[in-house]
Amino acid sequence: MTGTPILARLRGSARTAWQIVRGVVGENAYERYLDHHRRNHSDEEPLTERAFWRRHVDRQDATPGSRCC
Structure with missing residues (x-):
């Protein structure tokens, strides 16, 4: 089946794009x-x-900076 590797690559690409x-x-x-x-506060x-x-x-509301909404 030649379609399987293509589908696997498409799924992998879609997963990467989603991330x-x-x-x-x-x-x-x-x-x-x-x-x-x-890593830094394990205790x-x-x-x-x-x-x-x-x-x-709350932090975004307190210091909105430059954002669109």
Whole structure:
């Protein structure tokens, strides 16, 4: 079957593209926070996802900088 490698590559490309989009819109911010926390603050309990997003939104509201919305 010659179609299988092509489909596998398309799936891989789509997965990569989706991860890029998630990074651009900030959807993977909590995952990046957990990675950072694990590497640099392993002796402390990380924020829950809900607490992280609340703090993230509060910080954006307090210092909006230049953003479109």
